Amino acid sequence: MKRRSVLKSIGSIGSLLLAPSISFASIATERRPVLRIAHLTDVHLKNYSDAPQRFAKCLHHVQQQSPKIELILNGGDIVYDMNKEQLNTINEQWKLTHSIMKQECSIPVQYCLGNHDIWWNENNKGQTIYGKQYSMEQLQLPKPYYSFLKSGWKFIILDSVHLDIDHTWYIGKLGDEQFTWLKNELKDTPAGTPILVMSHIPILTATLMIEDDIVNKWEMLGGDMHTDTAKIITLFYQYPNVKLCLSGHIHLRDKVVYNNITYICNGAVSGAWWNGNKRETAAGYGLIDLYADGHFEEQYINY
Numbered sequence: 001m002k003r004r005s006v007l008k009s010i011g012s013i014g015s016l017l018l019a020p021s022i023s024f025a026s027i028a029t030e031r032r033p034v035l036r037i038a039h040l041t042d043v044h045l046k047n048y049s050d051a052p053q054r055f056a057k058c059l060h061h062v063q064q065q066s067p068k069i070e071l072i073l074n075g076g077d078i079v080y081d082m083n084k085e086q087l088n089t090i091n092e093q094w095k096l097t098h099s100i101m102k103q104e105c106s107i108p109v110q111y112c113l114g115n116h117d118i119w120w121n122e123n124n125k126g127q128t129i130y131g132k133q134y135s136m137e138q139l140q141l142p143k144p145y146y147s148f149l150k151s152g153w154k155f156i157i158l159d160s161v162h163l164d165i166d167h168t169w170y171i172g173k174l175g176d177e178q179f180t181w182l183k184n185e186l187k188d189t190p191a192g193t194p195i196l197v198m199s200h201i202p203i204l205t206a207t208l209m210i211e212d213d214i215v216n217k218w219e220m221l222g223g224d225m226h227t228d229t230a231k232i233i234t235l236f237y238q239y240p241n242v243k244l245c246l247s248g249h250i251h252l253r254d255k256v257v258y259n260n261i262t263y264i265c266n267g268a269v270s271g272a273w274w275n276g277n278k279r280e281t282a283a284g285y286g287l288i289d290l291y292a293d294g295h296f297e298e299q300y301i302n303y
């Protein structure tokens, strides 16, 4: 009976023969990623220790991947360091960044600001480009946090770095205005749209527990991981379409899964600031395939 009804519904032997290949094709489509991206973080670029040549090598490596990478996410600490630096030093680092990106990279890039892309503690604070403004102008970012849609995924880029309560150093947090924005972003995203979040400072990481000579307790700095982790995680828990959170900052590679969200701290393009490995993590970048149903495959690539 079943077979007869199948034949009846399909209508002819010809279409019955076609049926298996159609279903294989749809399975193959589902198995193909909708987007392949590279996550490059902590490049810390300046004319030092062959960093420009090595960064160019990394960009070539990214562009030689097959299937092709269609988008680069730069996770911040784009330039070597702007903290307390003179304007001419800062200008040189950005000039070098622009010239390498123009000459060596043809893939579009979306940027996130890191703590070293901010001009803290400079003597003359009168400049309008002080703080985050300088880097935002270089990157043509109207705001330090933003979102965009690509290939059916929503990308949320966060601004992790804020002055601490003493205004003497930075800590990882969103602040009230950005947190409200994030809440609305998640609320306004259809439940079927998977979400990838990128921040410079990790929202959640286990790398900070890898310390030598622990006696009784671990000590974590507010600048090393988001201090509003619990608040962000509680918010994310309401949105099962938040799938993946990428970060950098620690220059170590780890992957933590909590409440079905994967938090990846993706090493560093510069390794230990262009001086070899940081602990066991060598210089590298993240290669991520995103699928329409919200799952992903990822690996850390030593270029």
Ligand SMILES: [Zn+2]
Pocket (backbone or CB within 6 Å): 077, 114, 115, 116, 200, 248, 249, 250
């Ligand atoms: Zn950093």
